[in-house]
Amino acid sequence: MSTAEALKEQILPEVEAAADLTALEAVRVAALGKHGAVTGLLKTLGAMSPDERQVQGPRIHALREAVTAALAERKAALEAAELDARLARERIDVTLPVRPAPRGSVHPVSQVMDELAEIFADMGFTVSSGPEVETDWYNFTALNFADDHPARAMHDTFYLDETGPDGGKMVLRTHTSPVQIRVMTSQQPPIYSVMPGRVYRSDSDATHTPMFHQVEGLVIDKGITLAHLKWTLETFLKAFFERDDIVLRLRPSYFPFTEPSAEVDVGYTIQNGRRVLGGSDHWMELLGSGMVHPNVIRNCGLDPDEWQGFAFGCGIDRLAMLKYGMDDLRAFFDGDLRWLRHYGFASLDVPTLSGGLGA
Numbered sequence: 001m002s003t004a005e006a007l008k009e010q011i012l013p014e015v016e017a018a019a020d021l022t023a024l025e026a027v028r029v030a031a032l033g034k035h036g037a038v039t040g041l042l043k044t045l046g047a048m049s050p051d052e053r054q055v056q057g058p059r060i061h062a063l064r065e066a067v068t069a070a071l072a073e074r075k076a077a078l079e080a081a082e083l084d085a086r087l088a089r090e091r092i093d094v095t096l097p098v099r100p101a102p103r104g105s106v107h108p109v110s111q112v113m114d115e116l117a118e119i120f121a122d123m124g125f126t127v128s129s130g131p132e133v134e135t136d137w138y139n140f141t142a143l144n145f146a147d148d149h150p151a152r153a154m155h156d157t158f159y160l161d162e163t164g165p166d167g168g169k170m171v172l173r174t175h176t177s178p179v180q181i182r183v184m185t186s187q188q189p190p191i192y193s194v195m196p197g198r199v200y201r202s203d204s205d206a207t208h209t210p211m212f213h214q215v216e217g218l219v220i221d222k223g224i225t226l227a228h229l230k231w232t233l234e235t236f237l238k239a240f241f242e243r244d245d246i247v248l249r250l251r252p253s254y255f256p257f258t259e260p261s262a263e264v265d266v267g268y269t270i271q272n273g274r275r276v277l278g279g280s281d282h283w284m285e286l287l288g289s290g291m292v293h294p295n296v297i298r299n300c301g302l303d304p305d306e307w308q309g310f311a312f313g314c315g316i317d318r319l320a321m322l323k324y325g326m327d328d329l330r331a332f333f334d335g336d337l338r339w340l341r342h343y344g345f346a347s348l349d350v351p352t353l354s355g356g357l358g359a
């Protein structure tokens with residue numbers, strides 16, 4: 001048997017026996033690599049006599065071809081086996097139950113804030129926000145609360161130990177009205193903006209929680225009157241409650257930052273023992289409002305003879321309770337999943353004027 005045949009009988013079974021691609025590569029290097037056995041044999045051709053080369057040449061080349069072909073075939077077989085193994089390993093058991101759906105949902109307060117923004121955006125209002133930790137100046141002084149004014153005591157304020165950047169006291173904002181000041185001091189009129197957010201007062205019972213939500217509205221422009229305020233509120237409330245028979249009643253009131261000031265009542269009827277908004281059988285107080293006080297406009301660096309406006313402030317939790325029929329404010333902040341599952345909204349229920357607000 002020639003050396004070539006002997007090598008063939010040795011190498012081909014090795015190729016067949018290679019259990020994986022790494023082992024196969026080792027066999028290939030040992031046969032066809034730079035120092036491989038077949039390569040070594042090919043090199044002997046040069047030193048042979050022409051007659052001998054004529055005999056050995058075809059044998060040795062045939063050996064190389066046979067080894068190359070066997071390696072390719074084995075490689076294809078190993079790769080196919082590896083793919084099969086991977087497919088088996090990564091197979092998906094379609095009979096397994098799917099992952100349970102997430103249990104949380106959109107809180108009614110977030111839903112109402114989105115609805116508010118949607119309605120006011122449609123009327124050309126921007127949405128603004130401000131910090132929850134405020135200076136006394138923004139929360140009170142700039143809003144025309146004199147230092148010794150009893151109105152400061154109307155809000156059960158949480159005071160912080162730290163002093164503010166202006167050397168004054170810091171508070172947890174007691175209303176969203178300071179955002180009016182932030183908007184007026186950072187923007188040029190005309191201003192049409194709503195400002196929803198959290199507010200804080202030291203108060204807690206069935207209708208009060210230490211943290212609650214308000215939305216502030218502010219319009220500063222030329223020639224603005226109480227009629228614009230009433231129209232804006234009526235248009236907003238009709239869209240929000242999705243009823244055309246909403247009736248408002250403005251009652252004279254007092255806030256330091258508005259003059260004149262009005263408390264706004266909304267009419268309702270009693271149907272099957274439940275309050276239903278609309279009509280004017282009964283009235284409930286809904287929000288505070290008024291024409292922005294000239295002192296407030298002046299405190300923001302604007303000329304009250306040139307610019308006038310109206311403002312309003314409304315409890316968002318109250319709006320949510322009225323629209324979605326909830327009766328205890330404290331449940332809003334208990335984090336009880338059962339309550340949320342009952343009153344919450346799916347994350348894809350995005351309110352739109354075309355698709356409905358309470359969708």
Ligand code: DAH
Nearest residue numbers: 175177288289290311312313
């Ligand atoms: N800030 C007032 C409060 O929390 C509500 C309010 C009343 C806001 C009248 C206003 C307004 O902008 O004009 O009780």
